[in-house]
Amino acid sequence: MKTLRHLATLAGLLALALVLFGAPPALADTPGYDVNDCKTCHEAAFNQFKTTQHAAQGCNSCHGDVTEHVKGNLEKGEPGPIKKLGTLPAAEVDATCLTCHDSGKHENWKGGVHERRGVSCTSCHSVHSFKSPKGQLKTVSETENCSSCHQNIRAKLMRTSHHPVREGKMACSSCHDPHDGATPKMIKGNWINESCLTCHTEKRGPFLWEHAPVRENCALCHDPHGSNHDKLLVAKQPFLCQRCHLNTRHPGTLYDRGNSFAGPTVSPGAGNPIFSSRAAEHACKNCHQNVHGGNGPSGPYLGR
Template sequence: MKRGRTVALLGAALGFAAAMCSPAIQADETTPTRVGQDAVCTRCHDESETKPILAMYQTPHGVTADGRTPSCQSCHGASAGHVAGDTEGKGRPAPDVIFGSKHTPAGYQPSDPLVQTEACLTCHKEGLRTHWSGSQHQLGDVVCSNCHTVHAANDPMLVKILQPEVCFGCHKEQRAQTKHISTHPLDAGKMACSDCHNPHGSSGPKLLVKNTVTETCLTCHAEKRGPFLWEHQPVNEDCTNCHTPHGSNISALLKSRPPFLCDECHDGPHNSQAPYGTAVGGIQGGGALAGGSPNSNAVGRACMNCHVMVHGSNSPTGAFLHH
């Protein structure tokens, strides 16, 4: 009798385990189409969609255990007419808010850019988005969904190595510049456009993350910050006086080659009296005849043959030169 009761209990346990693992019960408990208000939308917008709608539940926007998590209606509006369906034979009405800048596959017209961005700014208004109003992107009617893929498990805009391709969709000139010989390591995934620019708006020029170009560059290039005893004025003013940040065919992202770059400010003869080029009998020859020796200001590293610390120096030689 005792053995029979043990067999019965074992059978009941196995039956319970089988029921828990059955597809019908598992779907009811865990499938995202059953979750809260979203069940109304995901009843139609399921895995058969051309876009991965249900991938939303693999993102922070789909954490159902968090009470702050939005529902479909939080972003797209209550959309009562759309949910009710076709009542007059004219096609299903559009949702209250449609994101994007092009017609959707269903033929719906995207909502006004201000309506779209306001739906996002309801939650994402602070921090990096403080300066969105009046920014270049906002004035150009760029909407959040032009850059962000909200329903994707991994938004390319938030992946460092993928982000530049999103930006280059509009910024073609910068894409070409990053293919030059000397560039920032965007293609290597060591940095992204947002390391220098805040696409949501900035108090500085060119959507920079800091107030000035120099301040932005020094975020990474701290060794150029100083303070130095002898400072190079163009460095303090703007790094782009000498460098082109997106790419150059000259080393160190320079705008032109020394000594010509230096000559843009330091025009006129230097301490040698010999013109740039070749000079018979060495630097003091003063000519440009065949067989002459090149001027030391124009060969090798040109001006940097002597002026090594072009960003600033603490060398006491500077003080000696000022006496």
């Protein structure tokens, strides 16, 4: 009883203070109760909340009807029911947030891999105590957030050739939209190449001589997350090319420079099978420089 009287006094003082100094800006009232009264019992949550982008949303917009909760507290000295978003099943948390965030890519949240696997809005976000400067994430950076679950991707980012994600110049969301269940692998854009080509525009073409796999899918040759081969390549040369061109009439192994687009050349080892100037097996690109397609006069063979 004593505590209740204390609370009543406190609430009175608070009301007086508010009259004297004015209510905090942009805070919305909660129907059935004055939002500032939540502060008497939830000071930390309240103070932090009023500085956030949700300040203008009433507590009830996420926590449901608060009148019973407050009445129980004041009359019986124990809290009445309230929606505890920290302990609700993922689907109910998501439904709460989606009452407002249902436009743009968020429309595609339902049915996406994250949703189906029980990853909820609050797996990544905290509207009360977030650590990121942008986007109200639970972690300081987005990469840290995604990597906390996707350890294998984090490991790939540590490889020698990688996109500058760990350097902080790019993020997972440069290529993925974690809310978008509509595209395969939640890729930004309608397909992989569209995403890659937003930055690597010089590979867009159209070229006079196209290389079919490049048009089809950049990931046939590149691992976007990282590789220990040069240039994010999924395999070492010439094995990369030989994944598809192994048994064509044009052998991938020893190939004489006499066959280059420039025609035969005289070289120191000419005539000697060991020292002859054969283009080493690593060297498909020595002759086929325009792997991504080109407009070279040498024709469809992707040379210059």
